[in-house]
Amino acid sequence: MSPSNGKFLDSTELSQLDDSSKNEMVTFLDNETSKQKVQMSIHQFTNTCFRNCVASANSSSLSPQEEQCLANCVNNFLDTKIRVVKGLQHVKE
Amino acid sequence: MVFSLGRSKENDEINNTASIISKPSPVxxxxxxxxxxxxxxxxxxxxxNITDNCFQKCLSNPxxxxxxxCxxxxxxxxxxxxxxxxxxxIARIQDPSTSGEI
Structure with a gap:
């Protein structure tokens, strides 16, 4: 994409944004940041759980066992995370 | 339309519409x-991630x-x-009984 279609803003244009536009951008960026955090977690879980649950790639669809394993893997990972956080809070006290 | 050097309201509206069509707002x-x-x-x-995983599963044995x-x-x-x-x-983080902990 070329800058002429308005994709890239220069700093003078940015500093000219009025307050309501700035607030709109803050809300937008907060939303996008939360969405992106979820996306990155899904990338991480898929990477880890695919490695553990999918034995071979001799079919292009998931078996029911593999599907169950992936769901368990995600839930176990999150349970572990909660346990670790609680454990560390306990250590701190 | 009457030709004028000054900015009429009508011209401003036309210009604004044109600028919306040709160039999106900065935001x-x-x-x-x-x-x-x-x-x-x-x-x-x-x-x-797909390359890592699929290379390992499909081509890692020379x-x-x-x-x-594959x-x-x-x-x-x-x-x-x-x-x-x-x-x-997403089901897990939307579950109100557990989402506070994650």
């Missing part, structure tokens, strides 16, 4: 830019002949796994 173009960069980052992450369809099958399987993980994770 909209900034939002588009952010979304395009996020999409690119997500696509890159996906390509890297003594056996590679299965011609990478394609692995790719499709990975995308299905992505959807399963996504469904499970």
């Amino acid at each position: 909209e173009s900034l939002k588009n830019q952010v979304q395009q960069e996020l999409a690119l980052a997500n696509a890159t992450e996906l390509v890297n 003594y056996s002949d590679p299965q011609p369809n 990478v394609d099958q692995c790719l499709n399987k990975y995308l299905k796994a992505w959807n399963t993980v996504s469904k499970t994770y």
Whole structure:
């Protein structure tokens, strides 16, 4: 994409944004940041759980066992995370 | 329309409409830019993860002949796994009884 279609803003244009536009951008960026955090977690879980649950790639669809394993893997990972956080809070006290 | 050197209200409206059509507002173009960069980052992450996983599952053994369809099958399987993980994770974080802890 070329800058002429308005994709890239220069700093003078940015500093000219009025307050309501700035607030709109803050809300937008907060939303996008939360969405992106979820996306990155899904990338991480898929990477880890695919490695553990999918034995071979001799079919292009998931078996029911593999599907169950992936769901368990995600839930176990999150349970572990909660346990670790609680454990560390306990250590701190 | 009467020709005039000054700015009439009508001309301003025409100019504003034209500028909306030809060039998005700074906020909209900034939002588009952010979304395009996020999409690119997500696509890159996906390509890297699929390549790692499918290389390992399909081609890591140099003594056996590679299965011609393995990478394609692995790719499709990975995308299905992505959807399963996504469904499970989103269901879990939306569950009010557990979401506070994650």
